[in-house]
Amino acid sequence: MKTAIIGLPQVGKTSLFTILTGVSSAARLGATAVHLGVARVPDPRLEALARLFAPPKITHATVEYIDMPALNRETLRDPGYLASLRAADAFALVLRLFDDETIPHLDGSIDPARDWKNLELELILSDLVVIEKRLDRLEKDRQKIKSADLDHEHALLEQCKAALDAGRPLRELALDAEAARRLRGFQFLSEKPMLLVLNLGETQAPELHRLEAAYRGDLVAAHRRAALAAVCGKLEAEIAALPPEEIRDYLASYSLTESGLLRLIQASYSLLGLMSCLTASESEVRAWTIPKHLPAIQAAGAIHTDFQKKFIRAEVIQWHELVELGGYPQAREKGRLRVEGKDYIVQDGDVLLIRHG
Numbered sequence: 160m161k162t163a164i165i166g167l168p169q170v171g172k173t174s175l176f177t178i179l180t181g182v183s184s185a186a187r188l189g190a191t192a193v194h195l196g197v198a199r200v201p202d203p204r205l206e207a208l209a210r211l212f213a214p215p216k217i218t219h220a221t222v223e224y225i226d227m228p229a230l231n232r233e234t235l236r237d238p239g240y241l242a243s244l245r246a247a248d249a250f251a252l253v254l255r256l257f258d259d260e261t262i263p264h265l266d267g268s269i270d271p272a273r274d275w276k277n278l279e280l281e282l283i284l285s286d287l288v289v290i291e292k293r294l295d296r297l298e299k300d301r302q303k304i305k306s307a308d309l310d311h312e313h314a315l316l317e318q319c320k321a322a323l324d325a326g327r328p329l330r331e332l333a334l335d336a337e338a339a340r341r342l343r344g345f346q347f348l349s350e351k352p353m354l355l356v357l358n359l360g361e362t363q364a365p366e367l368h369r370l371e372a373a374y375r376g377d378l379v380a381a382h383r384r385a386a387l388a389a390v391c392g393k394l395e396a397e398i399a400a401l402p403p404e405e406i407r408d409y410l411a412s413y414s415l416t417e418s419g420l421l422r423l424i425q426a427s428y429s430l431l432g433l434m435s436c437l438t439a440s441e442s443e444v445r446a447w448t449i450p451k452h453l454p455a456i457q458a459a460g461a462i463h464t465d466f467q468k469k470f471i472r473a474e475v476i477q478w479h480e481l482v483e484l485g486g487y488p489q490a491r492e493k494g495r496l497r498v499e500g501k502d503y504i505v506q507d508g509d510v511l512l513i514r515h516g
């Protein structure tokens with residue numbers, strides 16, 4: 160699962176990418192190439208389980224981020240740039256809220272709503288070009304061959320074109336599963352789930368939660384498949400360089416209780432329809448990324464293909480119960496380690512013991 164970090168020039172995309180992934184950008188100032196990095200999803204549940212099992216290995220879930228050069232009409236014509244955008248599963252659009260006279264804003268003032276609208280328009284125009292070409296082609300083909308498949312595609316693309324002409328991104332269309340699958344094949348830019356990332360200045364940090372709630376209401380509440388998270392990029396960069404025992408006090412000096420990265424990564428996670436299940440033993444404590452509403456047998460397959468093929472049953476317990484009870488034997492004795500079959504829908508935070516042949 161890849162999330163592309165996009166936005167206007169100089170809004171903090173690379174800074175955010177660096178904090179999320181730890182991949183330094185120093186060597187690539189002014190670089191035009193895209194850049195890929197992996198972020199560990201911070202997870203207090205893993206730490207709690209690790210205290211119980213004391214394994215030599217703790218493995219976090221990960222999300223991949225791509226740092227993109229600024230998005231505009233020119234870069235959208237670059238085939239390489241477009242290909243990277245199309246391959247992404249979601250976008251994290253960085254919107255500047257920090258004020259800094261030394262870094263001029265492209266449009267002269269701070270206005271996240273306007274910036275989103277302008278960037279969205281570029282995505283929409285880029286999709287329209289693709290749709291119009293495809294519709295031309297389809298019309299010629301439909302004169303030569305009669306095919307229900309071509310008719311479906313034609314109707315779907317006409318529906319999409321109407322939405323785009325009205326300035327609506329494709330992610331907002333309510334489509335049935337078949338049409339949605341067909342649409343995904345086109346990798347349209349305005350179809351991808353959108354996480355807006357408000358980049359606050361340090362002086363705005365104490366107001367982070369209020370600003371986040373206000374902008375969430377104003378910008379994304381009325382939109383499908385869009386979410387919003389606020390972070391203070393500068394502050395996060397400083398936190399990343401601090402020893403762990405100093406972080407809490409440092410955050411407190413800005414009236415914050417936690418790093419914003421956790422919320423941001425969780426927001427991308429949930430926007431992509433993902434969650435984690437866990438496995439825990441003396442040898443490894445690990446989080447596994449799975450889609451929401453996944454049956455146990457498929458979750459077993461995410462852990463190991465053999466587990467899916469030879470699945471017998473899963474023993475399941477929520478992570479905090481396992482921690483509270485002190486281990487599997489105690490959980491089993493108290494009847495809290497449930498036996499579930501292949502159709503059990505795995506819940507976020509479930510610890511799974513897969514029994515297989």
Ligand SMILES: Nc1nc2c(ncn2[C@@H]2O[C@H](COP(=O)(O)OP(=O)(O)OP(=O)(O)O)[C@@H](O)[C@H]2O)c(=O)[nH]1
Pocket residue numbers: 166167168169170171172173174175227228229257258259262358359360361391392393394
């Ligand atoms: N004051 C302030 N400056 C910031 C913040 N975030 C980023 N900057 C500064 O803004 C400038 C651009 O940051 P980058 O992270 O390179 O921004 P970018 O969006 O990747 O820029 P381009 O890739 O050139 O489009 C740098 O000088 C950063 O130090 C912030 O939260 N506050």
Ligand SMILES: [Mg+2]
Pocket residue numbers: 172173174227228229
């Ligand atoms: Mg950059």
